Amino acid sequence: MTALSMDERWSLADAIAGRTVRTGVFRRTLSDALGDLTISPLTGIPVAFAVLYAFWSIFSSFAGDLVTDGFMVKLFDAHWLPWLQSVWPDPQSILYFLFVGDPAAENCFEAFGVLTSGLFVSIGVVLPAVFIFYLTMTVLEDSGYLPRLAVLADTLLHRIGLHGYAVVPMILGLGCNVPAITATRILETDKQRFMMMTLIAIFIPCGAQLGIMLAVIPESVGLVILTLLVGFALFGFIFNRLLPGENPEILIDVPPYRRPMFENVSRKMKIRTMGFLREAIPFVLLGVLLVNVLYLLGVIGWLSSALAPVFVLWFGVPPETVGPLLAAFLRKDLAVAQLSTIPMTAYQMFASVILVSIYFPCVATFVMLLKEGWKFLGGAMLALMTVVFLYGGLIHLAGMLLGVA
Template identity: 40%
Template sequence: MKIKNGALNKILLMGNPNVGKSALFSRLTGAKVVISNYPGTTVGFAQGRMKIGRARPVVIDVPGTYTLESTNTAEKVALEMLKDSDLVINVIDATNLERNLYLSLQLLERDIPVVIALNMWDETKHRGIDINVKKLEDQLKIPIVPTCALTGEGIRRLVNRFHEARAVKSQQSSDGEKWKKIGKIVEAIQKIRHHHHTFLENLGDLSIKPLTGLPIAAAVIFCAFLVIRFIGENLINYVFEPLFDKAWIPVLLKLSAFLGEGSFLHSIFIGNLINGEIVFKESFGLLTTGLFVPIAMVLPYILSFYLVLGLLEDFGYLPRFAVLLDNFMHHLGLHGYATIPLIMGLGCNVPGALAIRLLEERREKFITATMMAVAVPCMAQIAMIIGLVGERGGRYVALIFAILFTILIVKGLIMNKLLKGTSPEIFIEIPPYRIPHISSVLKKLWMRVVWFLKEAVPFVLLGVLFVNILYALKVIDYISRIFAPIMTGLWGLPKEAIG
C-alpha cells in the first residue's frame, strides 16, 4: 500500500514521550502548542492542518507512547487514531535508537504507510553517535529523514518524502524477537565514538542525587523566586505604572468629567475619586482598578513566572525535581510527577488543573486537585500578596507562604490517610539537560500571556463590574451590616475590611 498525494487526508505524529513530536507538529502546521523538555507535553492531542501541494491534510500530535499494546490511556488513544489515518510520521529520538525502534517495529506490522523522522539529529553529533541512515532505510524499507524540529533542519526534506512512504506490513513477531532484531539493527547502523561527559551531563547527574540534588533544588527555587520578583517589580515600577499614569489617566479624567462624579455610570466605570484624583488601587472602577490590577500588578509577575518556568522546562530540570521529591510526595499519597501540575498551578490554576490529567490514578488526581485548590496560589494571588504585604517586609510574605505550605502538607497527609489506595511508583522520562532555545521559550511565553489576557482578565472585569453594581445599589452595605459582628468580633478584622 502506497499513499498518493491527493489521498493524504490524515497524518499522525507518533513516538515515545519527549522525542520532539510537539515541536515537529508546530513546524509542520504552524499551530501554536506548548513545546517543553519534559514528558507529557501533549495532554490529549493537538490537531492542525498543513499544505502539501493542493492537499490540506489534518495533522494530529498523538500522545507519547512506548508501545501499541493498550496498557494505558495514551496507548489506547494511539491505537484508536491509527484506524483511519493515511500516514504515520514516526518521530524517533536519534540519540536513543534502541528504545525508540520498538514502537517503529510495531507500526511496521500494521497496514499503514510510515515515514521516520530521526529527530534531535544535532545532538547525535555532540554525543559522538554516528548513524548510517541509508543502512537503516534498507533494514526497515521505509523513508527515514534526519531532522531537528527546534531549528527546522530536515523538515522540508521530510515532507518531500511523504510520497515514498509505504505500508511494509512486516510479519508479526514476539517481544523477544523484536528486541533481538533491534539489537542487530543498532549494531549494524550505529557507531559510538569516545565521548567525554560534558558539564551539563555531570550537572544532570548531580541534580538527581539527594545529597547534591536537594541543595541544587533549594538554590533553583530561591533563584527562581528572586528573578520572578525582580523582573515583576521592575516591570511594574518602570513600565506599567508609568504607562497607566501618563497614557491612561488623562483619558479617564476626561471620561470622569463627562460622566459626572457621583453618577451611577461614574461609580461603575471610574469609581471613587480620591481628592479629585484617580488612584488606581483605591478608585475601584471598571476602567481604573479593574484594568490596573490584572494588567499593571498581575501581568508583570505572570510574564516573569512563565519566563522562568519556560527556561526550567526547556532546560530539562522539572523531571529531575519530580524524581528528587518522589519519596517525600509518597507521604502525601502522590508520586513526584504530581509536583509538575502544582508548579504550573503557581502560574495559573487552570493549566495546572489540565496537567493533572497526566496522572494515571483517580486518587492521585483528586489529591493533587484538592491541594492545588486549597493551598497553591496562582500568580495573580502571589502578585497581590507581594504587592500588599511586601510593603511591610519580606518576613510577612515568607510567613504567608510558610502557612500555605503547611496547609498543603497537612491536607495531603490527611487525604492520604482517608482515601483508600496507595501512591503509585514514578515512571518518568529524564531528558538530558539542553540549553533552551530562546525562540521556543518566548513563543511559549507569548502563548501563555495571550491566554491570560483572553481567559483571566475578562473574569476580573466582570467581577469588578458585578461588585460595583452591588455597591451602587447599596447591597454591599446591607451585607456588611449583617456580617459585621462576626468579622470584627470573632475574626478581629478592622471595620474598613468589611465593605
C-alpha cells in the same frame, strides 16, 4: 530444522550483537556532570533551593520593582487616572462610580473603577507577573530541569500520598490554576488526581495573585506562601489518610540537559500570554463592575453585617472582607487588590489574604473542576469548605496565642 538450545540461542545473540553493535569509550560531558549533580539528593536539593530562589528573585524584581513600580504605577497614577477624572462628566453619577470609582482617589488601587483599578490590576500588575513567570517556567521546562525536580520532590510528596510528578501541576498552578488542574491527569490514580486538584484549588496562589501580593503586602508575601505550603502539607497528609486508593511509585524518564530553543520558547510564551489576556482581563473588569453594582444595591453591606460574627470572631478579619471574597470568585488577584483599600492591621491583612487564597476557587478553576466530573467537583467543594473553616480558625487561634490578632 532443529530447535536451538538455550545456550545456542545466547551464542547466536552474542554473534549477532558482535557484528552489529559498536562499542566505544564513554566520555563524560559537562551536561552529564550537571545531570548527576542536580538529581543526587546531596547536591540536587541545594541546587533546587537555589533555582527556586533565583526564580522568585527574578519574578519579584522584574514584575514588582522594574515594571509595576518603575513604570506602570507612574503611567496609571500620574497620567491615566487624572485624565479620566478630568474628562468624565459628573463625578457624582452612577456611571462615574462604576467606571472611574472614588472621585477623591489619588491612585488606581484606591479608585476601584472598571477603567482605573480594573485596567491597572490586569495590565499594570498581573500581566508583567504572568509574563515573567511563564518565561522562566518555559526555560526550566525546555532545559530538562523539571523532571529532575520531580525526582527530588518524590520522597517528600510520597509522605502525603503523591509522587514527584505532582510537582509539575504545583509549579504550573503558580502561573495559573487552570492548566495545573489539567496537568493532574499525569497522575495515575483517581485518589492522587482528586487530592492534587483540591490542594491546588485551595493552597496554590496563581501568578496573578502573587503579583498583586507583591504590590500590596511585599513584606508579608513570604509568610503567606509559607502558611499556604504548611496547609498544603497538613491537609495533604489528612486527605491521604482519609481517602481510599493507591499511591503508586514514580516511573519517570529523565532527559539530558539541552539548550532551550528560541522558537519553542517564543511559541509557548505567545500561546500562554494570549490565553491569559483572553481569559483574565475580561474577568477582572467584570469583577470590578459586579462588586461596584453590589455596593450600590447594598448587598455587600447587608452580607457584611450578617456575616460579621463569623468573620470577626472565627477568622479575625474585618466584616468588609465580604466584598473581596465575592470578587474572588471571578479573580483572586482582584480580591487581594480590593483588600488593600480596607483599613485593617497588618495581621488582619495577612489573615484576609490567606482567607481569599483558600476560599472558593476562581470561576475558571471552578469550570475546570466541573469538567473533571461532578464527583470530583462535589468532593473538592466539601473539602474546601472544611479546610476554610478549620485552617482559617487555626490561623486566628495562632494569632491570638502569639498576641498579634
